[in-house]
Amino acid sequence: MMDGPALRAAEDFAHAGYPKSAAAILLCELDGAAHDVEEEIARVTALLTTSGASEVRLARDEDERKRFWAGRKGAFPAVGRIAPDYYCIDGTIPRRSLPKVLTEIGRLAESHGLGVANVFHAGDGNLHPLILYDAGKPGDMEAAEALGGAILELCVEVGGAITGEHGVGREKINQMCSQFSDAEREAFFALKRAFDPKGLLNPGKTIPTLARCAEYGHMHVHAGQVSHPHLERF
């Protein structure tokens, strides 16, 4: 799924054939045995229409199918053309909280003074908000980093995760303090020591130390114990 800003950037970049006036588009691939796919197409088309789609189009041929996907796969570089820089976030949420989370991301973006284009793996709740910023502008990169962190914490609050596929690495080391308790992180370190007692393999990544979490100062916000009171709880 792509929202308006993302789909328009992708369309200008890849000429995928997306309707630029739409507020959002959803791509849904069905594969398998030929007969089954025909049945599924009918079923899913009906479902999408009853859930409010203004138009549902089936790619006519392999060429058009590839073009539809090219737009999605090229969405990141495409967004790179509408802003000097972009920062790709990768959180996961339960699918049922998607409408709420989208609204909240919009609110957070506004309060950080930055734009966001949204690309999701809709079927599994994996969000890729692309934060638009300008590294040449003083403070913009820091604001993008802060907004990214806030979005990931939002994902944890609704019962999701700080990373769906890009990993923690260095980038999300602080948000690990939000998703896991001291004891949970200590268990990860203990597992690491079972393989690498001196801690030589990829230090400073993936599992934050107690000292880092203390310094970063964030509370453990397991789903349920939360700080955004206006969000509905699940």
Next chain:
Amino acid sequence: MTDLTAQLADQVRAATAAATPLRIEGGGTRAWYGRPVDGQPLKLADHKGVIDYDPSELVITARAGTPMAEIETLLAEHHQMLCFEPPSFGAAGTLGGAVATGLSGPRRPFTGALRDYVLGVRVLDGQGEALRFGGTVFKNVAGFDAFRLMAGAQGSLGVLLDVSLRVFPRPRVERSLAFDLSRDAGRDWIIEQMRRPLPLSGAFHDGHRLHVRLSGGEAAVASAAAEFGGEDEALDLWPQVRDLTHPAFQGSPVLWRIALPQTAPLPEFDGRLAWDWAGGVAWLAADEIDPQVWTWAARMDGHATLFRGAKGQVFQPLASPILKLHQRIKAALDPASVFNPGRMYEGL
């Protein structure tokens, strides 16, 4: 619906303080799977209840003592199921026991194993602290996948408190077909079929005939069945294969399960031989334990397990560096070694 986390944590803390081993017990239906544990019972059966189930999210979260039968009935009411087709060895079988033993049924080679459907767990560690690994979403790569590690760890890394499982809609149609093909010919045939995108969901050879199950959309199942031919048979065969109540598994003092590469030769030891998992698991019903089975399985890049008749060793011996790593992993999560010590291996 009872949450016994606090009491269980107290028991674990006391056991760790006194260095008393604990024998973790669910419904007791899988107690035979593994070596006997000499310890005080830690009873999970009353820590039960479904915590959250939203069919549209395709996730169910329940306490470890919840009977599997209750979970499967609830899912069936919503036309959903557990794709790993867990075996049932009695009505008392619990979710915790299913996850700790990690066993999957005949669907395994087609739709994945139990561990592929575990999204998250809450466990008690050796300090009696409740830890949550994973969560309720499919895509989640934060931290090590300690939740998948718990699947099949036989309770030796922690006490499972609750588990979130991914569920799926039931297939619209299922059919079972029988074929007069030998063990080897049947295996070769299914290996060839698996190179095509067919709606297969079971392939079992009982020693005499090949049985194939198809699951999926109407059209795909009908066209595969028309192409395969064979003889239509009742679907009730499959629960018998899953639960090992089919005659192919019965009537011998010893029952071996030998997991092996699908294209490796089938074992040739004394006894009756059947295979499941499209030829990826051989079941050998024998009169006595032939230790050559361990060596043969290892040579084939597989492993053997004694499902019946074990004396001491139940699971395939581990290579020494791997066993040492297992011991370090256990010590990392259970430093006082109180959780089911020795259940998998001596000294673990």
Next chain:
Amino acid sequence: MLDQFDARLDADFAALPPERLRAVLSPLLPKGGFVADVESLRAFESDGLAAYRSLPACVVLPETVDEVRAVLAACSELGVPVVARGAGTGLSGGALPFPGSVLLSMAKFNKILEIDPRARIARVQPGVRNLAISEAVAAMGLFYAPDPSSQIACSIGGNVAENAGGVHCLKYGLTVHNILKLEVVTIDGELMTIGSEALDSAGFDLMALMTGSEGLLGIVTEVMVKLTPLPEVARVLLACFDDVEVAAGAVATIMPPGSCPPAWR
């Protein structure tokens, strides 16, 4: 910014003079396999998260498993941190060099070692590109299912380390669901086989632990992947919405009862 590592908050290792590293590591590597001049190091200063940059002490490019073992054993002995790098497309700074570290590039491990269409498996070195596997087996009617958007560039070793997903993972699973066996070298230089060609293994599920471990537990030197039959047909629907929230709401409904269960094998 987070590309600044902090000895107090992250980790602290005694710095080693570069000459010492060269003297110990260079003899263990093929010609050109030890790089320490700043100009060349720049090429490795960041991964796909380009805003974060940091230089390692040196880069090593081994070509054989024995060289990997020797390098790791030497680093363990010296107490020098090691950061593995595949294709460097990671988006979380996983391959960002730690100051003073040895950056271990697996780029030379780029061979497909074996394809067995009958068993539907391939054995590959970790530096092989994700898409290269599907390309190599397409004529046999098979493909390697996990398809991250970066698949033309990212390496299978990096995919294992990140448990990479893809556009089709809802149906075909993540990396962890599509690999059978790993060869892994530990920091002590020990070579271990994890998993097997059989569908399960005795003992703990170490495959599950290694997958997604982001280079913190061991170095992957070989991967056995499962191959999946290509679907007969693939069609795509494009649904348009006038309202983002309506679209978001629709997403939750498109897994109707009766959909096929996943195709993990």
